[in-house]
Amino acid sequence: MKKRSPLFYHILIFILAQLAWFSLLGLWIYWYVTNYILFTKFGQEVSAQMVSDSTNVFALISGLFLLVVVSVGMSLIFIYLNKQLHLTKMYDNFIANVTHELKSPLSSIQLYLETMGARDVPQNKQRQFFALMLKDVDRLNNLINSILYMSGFEQRKTAFKYPHNYHIYKAESILREIIDDAAKQQRIPPQAVQIKGHLPCRCVIDRNWFRIVFDNLFDNARKYSERAVSIEILLRCTAKNIIIEFRDQGIGIAPREQKKIFHKFHRVDIADSPSVKGTGLGLYWVKEIVNYHGGTVSVYSKGRGHGSTFKIELPVYKVSKKRHIRGLLKRSINKTDTKT
Numbered sequence: 161m162k163k164r165s166p167l168f169y170h171i172l173i174f175i176l177a178q179l180a181w182f183s184l185l186g187l188w189i190y191w192y193v194t195n196y197i198l199f200t201k202f203g204q205e206v207s208a209q210m211v212s213d214s215t216n217v218f219a220l221i222s223g224l225f226l227l228v229v230v231s232v233g234m235s236l237i238f239i240y241l242n243k244q245l246h247l248t249k250m251y252d253n254f255i256a257n258v259t260h261e262l263k264s265p266l267s268s269i270q271l272y273l274e275t276m277g278a279r280d281v282p283q284n285k286q287r288q289f290f291a292l293m294l295k296d297v298d299r300l301n302n303l304i305n306s307i308l309y310m311s312g313f314e315q316r317k318t319a320f321k322y323p324h325n326y327h328i329y330k331a332e333s334i335l336r337e338i339i340d341d342a343a344k345q346q347r348i349p350p351q352a353v354q355i356k357g358h359l360p361c362r363c364v365i366d367r368n369w370f371r372i373v374f375d376n377l378f379d380n381a382r383k384y385s386e387r388a389v390s391i392e393i394l395l396r397c398t399a400k401n402i403i404i405e406f407r408d409q410g411i412g413i414a415p416r417e418q419k420k421i422f423h424k425f426h427r428v429d430i431a432d433s434p435s436v437k438g439t440g441l442g443l444y445w446v447k448e449i450v451n452y453h454g455g456t457v458s459v460y461s462k463g464r465g466h467g468s469t470f471k472i473e474l475p476v477y478k479v480s481k482k483r484h485i486r487g488l489l490k491r492s493i494n495k496t497d498t499k500t
Contacts, residue, residue: 185227262303265296326366326492328477331402332359332395338367339393342374346382348389357395362477363402364485365453366492373449374406376442377470381408400480401455404472413461413468421459422447450474454484 272289275281281289336355343353382389385408394405413421424444450457455474461467475481 262300265299268296269293324366324488324491325368326364326488328362328364328489329367330359331361331363331397331474331476334363334365334367335359335395335402335404338371339374342371342378345375346378348378348382348391352389353391353393355393355395359395359397359402361397361402361479363474364477364488365474366488369449370453373446373472376446377406380442381406381410384408384410386411397476400476402474402476404474406470406472407467408469409467412464412466413459414463415461418459418461422457446470453488454481 272293276286276289339353339355343350378391381391387409390409392407394403394407396403422443424441447457450472453474455472457470457472460469460471475485477485
């Protein structure tokens with residue numbers, strides 16, 4: 161027998177509570193109407209103090225108002241509880257995924273160390289083991305940094321606890337450089353990435369932070385591709401915005417998931433790809449970093465098997481969002497200048 165979700169019981173309790181309130185309301189109205197008819201019919205024989213129409217009407221209206229307030233309050237509590245249950249579920253999934261992400265490289269490092277301690281491993285094999293262990297250490301370091309980044313995002317009043325280094329760049333040269341670096345980091349072969357278009361404008365970005373955006377987009381494309389990775393990046397510039405379209409040929413995203421994938425801890429459940437692991441934070445960081453730069457990010461996909469297109473829009477320097485960009489430059493840890 162399939163076990164019911166806890167949410168089912170919360171919904172059931174909410175519905176029963178509402179039925180109870182409306183039943184009470186019905187009984188109250190019935191009592192009022194019945195007594196009103198009696199008082200109207202036998203009003204001559206009843207004391208005038210008991211037949212005060214204004215008092216009865218005021219009592220009824222007050223009661224109805226209180227019932228509406230209680231019903232609205234219960235609805236708000238239910239909505240809040242539902243959100244908290246959803247967040248708790250996502251947090252539990254996040255903990256499970258992070259635990260797996262931590263255990264895998266640790267187990268791998270432990271295996272290599274135990275092998276070298278128990279056997280006489282040749283020098284060339286040792287170098288291979290060290291390279292693999294360093295790769296696992298980098299993986300752990302990236303995961304820990306990612307969790308710290310999330311903490312920084314959540315504390316907006318501190319404007320990120322981590323140092324910023326915003327500069328004015330020629331948009332095309334800096335973005336092509338960041339894209340190339342991110343592709344190499346994610347081990348995407350150069351022939352798998354096509355960059356098209358031109359950006360004859362300038363932008364203000366933190367190079368290191370924006371690298372995280374493309375790191376996560378490339379990582380997503382690699383993990384969710386059923387065949388060889390193929391990515392097309394289109395660059396163009398409008399009067400006010402720099403537009404970057406990142407198109408992959410992966411498995412695609414269902415329409416109902418497209419508004420949720422930028423939420424914290426959210427991961428798309430794919431029945432035929434259960435081995436794909438992650439923390440559910442990658443696209444959340446993408447959205448937060450882009451937003452912090454004064455831009456927007458969105459996704460479009462026709463659905464399963466049609467790939468995905470991530471569209472990033474950034475303000476053009478000295479044309480769009482001038483106040484926001486000046487604020488970013490003031491937060492830079494280094495003296496601001498124009499980079500090529």
